[in-house]
Amino acid sequence: MSFKDLQLNKPILRAIAEAGYNEPTLVQEQTIPLVLDKKDVITSAQTGTGKTAAFALPILQLLFDKQDAPKKGKKIRALIVSPTRELAVQIGENFKTYSKYTNLRSTVIFGGASIEPQIDVLKKGIDILVATPGRLLDLHKQDYVNLDYIETLVLDEADLMLDMGFIDDVKKVERLCPESKQILLFSATMPFKVEQLANTILKAPKRIEVTPTSSAAKNVSQVLYYVPKRNKIELCLHVLRNTIKGSILIFRRTKFGVDKLEQTLIKNGYKVDSIHGDKTQSDRQSALNKFKNGYVNILIATDVAARGIDINELDAVINFDLPNVPETYVHRIGRTGRAGNVGTSYSFCSADEKSYIKTIQQLINVQILIEENHPYPLDPKAKPIVHKKKGSKHKKGRKSEASKKKKKRWY
Template identity: 55%
Template sequence: MTFEKLNLVEPILRALKDQNYINPTPIQAQAIPILLEGKDLLGVAQTGTGKTAAFSIPIIQQLHQNLTKNRGRNIKALILTPTRELAIQIEENIKEYSKYTNLCHTVIFGGVPQKKQTDTLRSGVDILIATPGRLLDLINQKFINLKTLEYFVLDEADQMLDMGFIHDIKKILPLLPNKRQSLFFSATMPPEIEKLANNILNHPSRIEVTPVSSTVDKIEQSLYYVEKTNKIKLLIELLQNKNLESILVFAKTKHGSDKISKQLNQVGIRTEAIHGNKSQNARQNALKNFKDKSTRVLIATDIAARGIDVDHLSHVFNYDLPNVPETYVHRIGRTGRAGRNGVAIAFCDHDELPLLKDIHKLIKKDITIVKEHTYRNDDIESSFLNNFKKKENNFKRNFKPKNKKRSLKV
């Protein structure tokens, strides 16, 4: 399968060729024909599977073909996404795919002065990429009107839920025209997200590229049992390996990510941190340095990590295990993208054993335990295994098979 077989117009094919895109990913091959038919779509796919191209290419094509019919520069497509980094990344991709068309696009997000954004909106745009807060703010200020909208995309819906944006989305939905094509993408489908999708979509086609809450097979996962006080020592020891080319480390808190970054820099490991307390310029510079490999290690919180799109990201470290098991899937999905191999390493201390149990339950896969390392702690592993055995024994003790029915003697 090639992009040329997907009935794409010449300007888009030329733009894709410039990016050396020849073969569509599974979600692109399935979604593009459906969307070109004008149908609503529910896409369940992990990060890194090519979702942005899957939803943006059909929108660009349809707007390009209809541009002569409606020359007004009114907002015709809205792409809603949870973080500024992801919004910027989507806008960069749309810029690449639409370079040979006459479409106008822009991105808006909070944390920066709005004047530049509102000036662009006044000049007219066809495609708007936005985060929920800034979108509502500019709607209330009368800078944005969604009455002319034809296409609506809700991306990373489960992350929207985790970040508390569902209330904002519910405020935005009544402002959209009833007649529109809607696209809904999420890496996982908990009940709340399923309910939201039902409210947004109209008889949608459903595409599920990978099993819900699964981890990519090509990602090599390993686990280190280590005390909390020894985590930074273990991380430093592992990062001495120069074969680890680009490393994304997940910390639970903003303060924790800054602390880890400081400790790594003190031992000569070039590191930057990215989180919500950093200014937009600082976050963008950190991402730029990481992408061009002048910074080898990036420490991130979950919210800030959305939108990090780095080719050949070799390793993801779960320095702190996430409270929500689905977040583990999101995190390690930053490596092993587009069919490449990747490595995901997790640290686990005593307090995180319940979180590890939830992860095991969700992904239904064994994570390789690394036993030979300097800071190995057998007590943590024993606690984990004993807990499993205890639950198994309780189940056997409490399990009472139903009595078999006696046969009726005649």
């Protein structure tokens, strides 16, 4: 099947061809006709399956006839809500690429960046708006965003939006749009909460499932190291020195962990940068650009910051801390081995993470290869370290002798 068979018009086909895409991916093949048909759609697909184009192309096609409204007279007709700034920026770039030969204008608004330039673009009039929930509602409240003409609303990475606590914002945005709109919901996983949301706001949606969540990336070889928690940093240095070359994405659970590992690697002469939720938008963007352009070859990130980041040439992923949600593991390792390339994932498992490995292996239905030949093996009998809280040595409710003496009796 080619993009032509999907009834896209020449200007859009020309932009797709220039971007180097010849044939649609499975998710595009199934989603695009339904969107053009104005149906509500729920698509569950991993990142890296080409789902941005699955909604961007048909939206551009649907709006094509309305592209020549005078600039000031342009109304926002398509709204894409995205959980993180990085994702929003990336979706915005995709729209720019595909709308190259049309007069459709799009822009991206997100928090953590100056609001003035975003207002200026909105005032000039646009057709397509990509936004994070908080900044969107903020600008709507100030009357810079008018959602009365929305024809298509896209909720991207819905599962992550719920994880990040945006559910009420999403419902609010949906209520601010016209009743008659078309809704497209994209989610990598389909937890109960996403199902619930879909049932309340979509009208007779068509469902598309591409690669059920459990299929871990086919082109990724997975390796597991059992290691005491205290030796993880040494093991990481050992693996970087002896095993992995190229561009590497390292996942840690906390922002503190990200910073600590970054400082250690820099001290050891590695070119490293990091992204996490406490960094400003411009810092996150610049770290990402440095990594993409090869100024640094190691990027350390938390899950929220790394969701949906599109890095094509990635040689390896290191799970420094294992995720407690098995689907997150699938996401992480799916960052490498994309677009036909081959990649490797290395996971460091300490005694208290053994249960996570069990649930991950159940989900992906694969026994992960264990690498035993390394200098910091974990004693198989090792128990997780439990930090017990020490209680006070004073009995509760008993005053010390000294405090009794101080009291002046009132009777």
